[in-house]
Amino acid sequence: MGNLIFNITKMKKLLLFAVVSLLLTAFGANAGVIVLEGNYQGKNLFVQNPFGSSGVGFCVMEVLVNDQVTTDEINSSAFEIDFKNFQLKLGDKIEVKIKHKDDCKPKVLNPEVLKPRSTYEVLSMKVEKDGTLKWSTKGETGKLPYVIEQFVYTTWKKVGEVEGSGSTDVNEYSFKIVPHSGKNQFRVKQVDYTNQPRLSKPIDYQSTSPTLDFMPKKVSNVIEFVQQANPKAAEETMFEIYDQYGNIVKKGFAKQVDVSNLQKGVYYIIYDGKSGEFVKK
Numbered sequence: 001m002g003n004l005i006f007n008i009t010k011m012k013k014l015l016l017f018a019v020v021s022l023l024l025t026a027f028g029a030n031a032g033v034i035v036l037e038g039n040y041q042g043k044n045l046f047v048q049n050p051f052g053s054s055g056v057g058f059c060v061m062e063v064l065v066n067d068q069v070t071t072d073e074i075n076s077s078a079f080e081i082d083f084k085n086f087q088l089k090l091g092d093k094i095e096v097k098i099k100h101k102d103d104c105k106p107k108v109l110n111p112e113v114l115k116p117r118s119t120y121e122v123l124s125m126k127v128e129k130d131g132t133l134k135w136s137t138k139g140e141t142g143k144l145p146y147v148i149e150q151f152v153y154t155t156w157k158k159v160g161e162v163e164g165s166g167s168t169d170v171n172e173y174s175f176k177i178v179p180h181s182g183k184n185q186f187r188v189k190q191v192d193y194t195n196q197p198r199l200s201k202p203i204d205y206q207s208t209s210p211t212l213d214f215m216p217k218k219v220s221n222v223i224e225f226v227q228q229a230n231p232k233a234a235e236e237t238m239f240e241i242y243d244q245y246g247n248i249v250k251k252g253f254a255k256q257v258d259v260s261n262l263q264k265g266v267y268y269i270i271y272d273g274k275s276g277e278f279v280k281k
Contacts, residue, residue, distance in 0.1 A: 031061060032105065034098040038114025039142040039166065040088040045081040045096065045114070048107040049074065059104035064097040091141040091168050116142020116166065118190035118198035123170065125188075127177065127205040133186055134174045135200070142166050144190045148175050151185040151202065152238070153270050164190065178238060178253065179207040180273035212237055212272040218279045221260045225271060239271040 036045070049060050058077070063070045065086055072079055081096065088094070094114055100106050119142075125135035133148065143166035149156040159178070165171045177186060187202040210227040212235055227233045234255040241250040241257070244266050250257060259267075262280045269276050 032100050032102050034096075034100070034106065034108065036094075036096040036098075036108065036111055036114055038094055039116050040083055040090060040092045040094050041113055041115075041117055041141055042090055043110075043113040044083055045111070046078065046109040047074075047081065047098065048078050048109055049076065050104050050106065052101045053103040057101075059100045059106050060098060061101065062099040064099075066093075066095055067097075089168070091166055112193055115193040116144050117194075118144055118192040120164070120190065120198065122188075122200045125200060125203050127179075127184075127186065127203065131177055131179060132174050133177045134172070135188060136173070137164075137171050139168055140164055140166050140171060141168060142192075144192060146173060146188045146190060148177070149187050149189060150177065150179075152180070152273060153275055156187070177205075179205060179209065180237065180271075181207055181209045181211045182273060183207075184273070210235065214269065214271060214276060214278070216278070217276075218281055219259055220281045221258065223257045223259055223269070223278065225255055237272045239269060242268045242270075244268075 047060065047063075049058050051057065052059055058075055060074045060079075063072060063074060063081060065081065065083065068086065070081060071085060072082055083094070096114075098106060098108070119139050120137040121139045123136045123138055125133070127133050144164045146162045146164055147158055148160040148162065150159045151157075160175050162173050162175055164173075177184075184205040184207055185202045186205065187200045189197045189199045191197045210229060210233075212225050213228045213231070214223050214225050215231065216223075224234055225237050225239070227235060236253055236255050238253045239251065239257060240248055241259070242248050249262060249267070250259070259280055264280050267278055267280055269278060
C-alpha cells in the first residue's frame with residue numbers, strides 16, 4: 001500500500017513538472033529578444049527570419065514597436081517592420097523588440113535606419129557683440145551634437161560642442177566664443193553614423209581685440225603674449241606650440257606659457273590667429 005501511494009505521488013510530481021515545462025515553453029521561457037532603439041527616420045526595418053533548429057516554424061515569434069504588437073506577417077523567411085502603421089513623426093523615439101526562439105536568431109538587415117541622421121537646416125547664424133555665437137535651425141530628426149569650429153591660421157579647429165535637440169521645429173542655440181584679433185570665421189557641423197560631416201556655411205566676425213605679439217623670441221622659461229601697440233600689456237589668447245617635427249607639445253588659453261621643460265631647439269607657435277617661431281635656449 002505504501003509503495004502504491006509513493007508511486008502515485010511520484011507520478012503526480014512528474015506530471016506537474018511536465019505541465020510546468022510546457023507552460024514555460026509556451027510563454028517564452030525558452031525565447032530570446034533583440035532590442036533596437038532609435039528615432040524614426042521615415043524608413044522601415046527588414047528582418048531575415050530563419051527556421052528554428054528543429055526545422056519546424058520560423059524563428060521570430062513576435063515583434064513589438066513601442067510595446068505595441070505589430071500586424072506585419074512574420075511567418076516568412078524575410079519580412080518588413082512597417083512603421084507607417086504606428087502614426088510616427090520624423091524624429092519620434094522608437095523601441096523595437098523582436099522575440100525569437102532560443103535555438104535560432106533572426107538578423108536585422110538595416111538597423112542603421114533608426115540611427116539619427118544629420119538633417120538640420122540653418123535659418124540664421126550670427127555673433128553678438130558680447131561674443132556669443134547664436135544660430136537657429138529646423139528639420140532635425142535625431143539628437144546629435146553640434147560641433148563649433150573656428151578657423152585658426154590655416155585650419156578649422158573645434159572650440160566647443162552643444163547638444164542638438166533633435167526636433168523638427170525651430171531650435172535656438174548659443175555658444176560663447178573666444179575670438180582672436182581681426183577677422184574671425186566660425187561654423188557648426190554635425191556628424192552622423194555615415195561619418196560624413198554636415199557643415200553650415202561659415203560666418204565672419206570682425207573682432208576689436210588688440211593685435212597680439214609674443215616675447216621673447218629666444219626664451220629660457222616663459223613666453224608672454226602682449227599687445228603690439230603696448231608691449232607692457234599682456235593679453236590671454238589661445239595658443240598651440242609645435243616642435244620641429246610637427247608634434248604639438250603645448251596648447252591652451254593664457255597670458256603666459258611656461259616652456260622651461262622644453263628641450264633646446266626651434267619651435268613653432270600659433271596664437272591670435274597667426275603663427276610665429278621661437279628658439280628655446
